[in-house]
Amino acid sequence: MPGHAPRRRDPRRALVLALVLALAACRRPADAGGAPAPCATAATPSAPSASQATPRAPPGEPSASASASPGPEPVATASASASGPRLPSRAESVVVLEALIRKLAPLHRPLGRPAPGDWLAEHPESGQTFAEYRVGLPALPDLAEGPSRRRTLCIQPLGPLTDAERRVVVRSGEFMRRFFGRPVRFEPELGLELVPPEARRTHPSWGDKQLLAPFLLDHLLGPRLPADAMALISFTASDLWPGMGWNFVFGQASLGDRVGVWSIHRNGDAAAGAEGFRQVLLRTMRIAVHETGHMFSLEHCTRYRCVMNGVNSLDEADRTPAWLCPECLAKIVWATLVEPAARFRELAAFADAEGLGELGGYYRQALAALDAP
Numbered sequence: 001m002p003g004h005a006p007r008r009r010d011p012r013r014a015l016v017l018a019l020v021l022a023l024a025a026c027r028r029p030a031d032a033g034g035a036p037a038p039c040a041t042a043a044t045p046s047a048p049s050a051s052q053a054t055p056r057a058p059p060g061e062p063s064a065s066a067s068a069s070p071g072p073e074p075v076a077t078a079s080a081s082a083s084g085p086r087l088p089s090r091a092e093s094v095v096v097l098e099a100l101i102r103k104l105a106p107l108h109r110p111l112g113r114p115a116p117g118d119w120l121a122e123h124p125e126s127g128q129t130f131a132e133y134r135v136g137l138p139a140l141p142d143l144a145e146g147p148s149r150r151r152t153l154c155i156q157p158l159g160p161l162t163d164a165e166r167r168v169v170v171r172s173g174e175f176m177r178r179f180f181g182r183p184v185r186f187e188p189e190l191g192l193e194l195v196p197p198e199a200r201r202t203h204p205s206w207g208d209k210q211l212l213a214p215f216l217l218d219h220l221l222g223p224r225l226p227a228d229a230m231a232l233i234s235f236t237a238s239d240l241w242p243g244m245g246w247n248f249v250f251g252q253a254s255l256g257d258r259v260g261v262w263s264i265h266r267n268g269d270a271a272a273g274a275e276g277f278r279q280v281l282l283r284t285m286r287i288a289v290h291e292t293g294h295m296f297s298l299e300h301c302t303r304y305r306c307v308m309n310g311v312n313s314l315d316e317a318d319r320t321p322a323w324l325c326p327e328c329l330a331k332i333v334w335a336t337l338v339e340p341a342a343r344f345r346e347l348a349a350f351a352d353a354e355g356l357g358e359l360g361g362y363y364r365q366a367l368a369a370l371d372a373p
């Protein structure tokens with residue numbers, strides 16, 4: 001495939017290369033060394049093995065009651081619990097979720113044929129049904145309480161962040177809490193002084209200052225993985241590159257190590273007024289839940305327009321909705337046992353508060369569809 005080099009085949013790391021955005025499109029002749037296809041995670045052979053290494057969580061879910069939005073700033077100590085009613089067990093939820101898929105399907109548009117340059121035009125994928133997900137030994141959160149239970153989504157801000165960027169990170173974390181129905185905790189912000197010179201560079205053609213993503217995974221995040229973290233996800237405003245032959249990457253994760261880092265550097269200017277902030281927030285939210293979805297072992301969605309669609313450019317990402325199709329929703333509900341209507345209400349309220357009208361409208365339609373006979 002023109003513009004792409006062979007994928008990285010490091011067996012230790014399933015690259016969940018974020019979004020993918022447009023490595024090929026963004027490559028310049030001066031750095032034409034060969035860029036692996038990003039966001040290869042879900043479809044590569046290495047992803048299932050990473051999932052298999054994750055022990056299954058026991059069925060049953062004690063409900064966490066407190067629900068507090070993380071405060072504005074600082075993000076260092078903010079946290080929020082998962083809240084709301086839960087389905088009784090994964091085994092019992094399957095029939096409920098199959099009915100849910102049928103009720104919600106009319107709201108969703110098929111993905112259709114990819115345009116030239118779109119993800120599926122360059123990376124043929126077959127998708128993953130709800131049934132295939134359940135038998136694929138997915139990575140699942142611990143649903144029981146306990147100090148060493150891996151039940152929490154931990155967010156690691158990596159500064160420096162402007163006030164507007166910090167608000168994007170905090171609001172994205174709150175969106176993740178409502179989206180996955182898991183507790184979210186913000187870890188104390190770390191600074192770039194922890195990144196040594198050998199893990200930094202200035203892009204040879206563009207002049208962007210960049211951080212080496214694998215270093216962040218192995219040396220900054222891995223050793224800091226909390227005992228109760230289902231995943232430790234870092235947000236940074238710094239640009240990232242994953243190593244030799246790459247120009248940049250939007251993010252990278254290691255499923256087996258439960259760590260990931262996403263950059264908001266290329267998502268726009270969060271300080272450019274209310275509309276600019278909303279654009280950066282929406283793009284960051286989409287990346288956050290797409291990549292975290294991979295950490296729940298969701299593969300790319302090929303059936304509907306869905307936040308789990310693979311995307312190959314910022315343009316394609318902006319054409320992708322921030323919600324899950326019914327099939328992918330069933331996977332997340334089965335994994336987390338979050339009650340679907342409660343989840344929709346929480347997400348609608350979030351979207352309305354952030355001025356994300358299309359997103360709020362979708363969740364209201366979805367609630368109405370659940371109530372239909």
Ligand SMILES: [Zn+2]
Pocket residue numbers: 017019039040041042290294300309310
């Ligand atoms: Zn992906």
Ligand SMILES: [Zn+2]
Pocket residue numbers: 301302304305306307308309324325326327328329
């Ligand atoms: Zn989907």
